[in-house]
Amino acid sequence: MxxxxxxxxxGVIEAAKKIAAILPPTxxxxxxxxxxxxxxxxENLQPIGAFKIRGAWHRLTALSDAGRAxxxxxxxxxxxxxxxxWAAKRLGIPAIIVMPHDAPQVKLDATRALGAEVVLYQRPGEDRDAVAAAIIAERGGTLVHAFxxxxxxxxxxxxxxxxxxxxxxxxxxxxxCCGGGGLAAGLALACPNAEIYPVEPEGWDMVGQSLAAGEIVRAASDAPKTICDALQPIATKPINLDVLIGRSSPGIxxxxxxxxAAQRYAFSHLHLVVEPGGAAALAAALAGKVxxxxxxxxxxxxxxxxPHAFAQTIGGAN
Known part of the structure; x- marks a missing residue:
């Protein structure tokens, strides 16, 4: 890409103005x-239940007429x-989404309900970026990378x-909460005087490891399983690391x-439903790691x- x-x-300030025109602050x-x-x-209270609506709206509204078509x-x-x-439906833009076969059913169903075509790939086993590249080569379109x-x-x-x-x-x-580093990088630009702490699952802390090494580090082939399905990119990208180096604190x-424990805390103390990946930053705070x-x-x-996994978590089961 x-x-x-x-x-x-x-660009962040421009994006904030565009988003403020269609959505109230969370x-x-x-x-x-x-x-x-x-x-x-x-950010779990966004219309799609996640902060990702922000980057998608800014990206899709920046497309040319030909790009939208x-x-x-x-x-x-x-x-x-x-x-x-969500952004594609609102703007009348065709959307194809490459998703892992083991993505939570609630996310697969919600994506299809918004009118997008879903193409599944095997995780692990297939390179999702290669699957997307093949679709673009065959059918055209603009890649909207997640981070x-x-x-x-x-x-x-x-x-x-x-x-x-x-x-x-x-x-x-x-x-x-950090997967590939899109949010952390954006926050570092938005709030240049704030310390930014990327928080990732153990064994998938590729942004943290990359910050420590000063270069991109890829996840091990035997990286452990994690309940944080949203925070499992194999590696960050140079564009993210370039922003974060010198602006971000060490990863957690x-x-x-x-x-x-963070999901339970959010439910009992804040009356909020938070998915595992969305609770990672709160987990670091509660554990005294920052x-x-x-x-x-x-x-x-x-x-x-x-719903089933959340009910088990709230009930105290692992």
């Missing part, structure tokens, strides 16, 4: 964690899929513009048990849960 365009703070809710008051940004292709385990499908796209990065960063407006100033730090890794203060903001990035 060509990356001649570089994401900028000006709530910034007060919470006390381990005795420290701080904030959570409830040719349609879009995206790769996603579910939340980006729904974001692209390695400058417009998508800017769109995700619009959440940071909202946060600063809601607080009245930039936050001191933002804990961001969380366990499945810590994520489940210092908190009055101006810390924790991103709750998604609420598209499998």
């Amino acid at each position: 060509p990356n001649e365009r570089v994401p900028t703070r000006a 709530p910034l809710l007060p919470v006390e964690i381990n005795g420290t008051p701080c904030w959570v940004k409830a 040719a349609g879009v292709v995206a790769v996603s385990s579910g939340n980006h899929a729904q974001g692209v499908a 390695g796209d400058p417009w998508v990065i800017e769109g995700q960063g619009s959440a940071g513009i909202e946060i600063a407006a809601q607080l009245g100033h930039e936050p001191s730090r933002i804990l961001a 890794a969380v366990t499945d048990d810590e994520v489940r 210092k908190l203060d009055l101006d810390t903001v924790i991103m709750l990035t998604g609420g598209n849960v499998d």
Whole structure:
């Protein structure tokens, strides 16, 4: 995918204006964690249940008339899929979404319900980017990458513009659930004076490892299973790492048990339904893995849960 365009703070501000024109800000809710008051940004309350609607809207509205007519292709385990499908439906753009065969059924059903064509691939086994490239070669269209796209990065960063407006100033730090680094990079551009902490599942902390190494690190072929289905890219992209190096704090890794505890906390203390990947940042805060203060903001990035798995988690089962 060509990356001649570089994401900028000006682009983030433009994205925030575009998104404010169609969607209300998501709530910034007060919470006390381990005795420290701080904030959570409830992106799980977006129309598609996740922050991904931001990057999708900014990207698709930037397409030319010819680009809109040719349609879009995206790769996603579910939340980006729904974001692209939602924006495409609203704009009248054909959308094809490449999704893993084991994506949660609730995400597959929601993507199809929004009018997108879903193409399944085997995970592990098939290269999802190769599947998308083959579709584009055969049928045309613009690739809307889940995190390695400058417009998508800017769109995700619009959440940071909202946060600063809601607080009245930039936050001191933002804990961001992290897959490929699109949200973390966007927040780093939006809030340049804030510490950005990418939070990833153990064994899938490829952004954190890449930041430590100063170069892209790929997930091991025997990477452990994780309940955070939304946070499993094999590697970040250069465009994300270029933004984050020098702007981001070291990455944080969380366990499945810590994520489940965060889901239970969000349900009991905030009355919110949060999916595993959307609870990773909260898990890091609850586990004491990062210092908190009055101006810390924790991103709750998604609420598209499998009902049976969520019921088990809330009931205390692993």
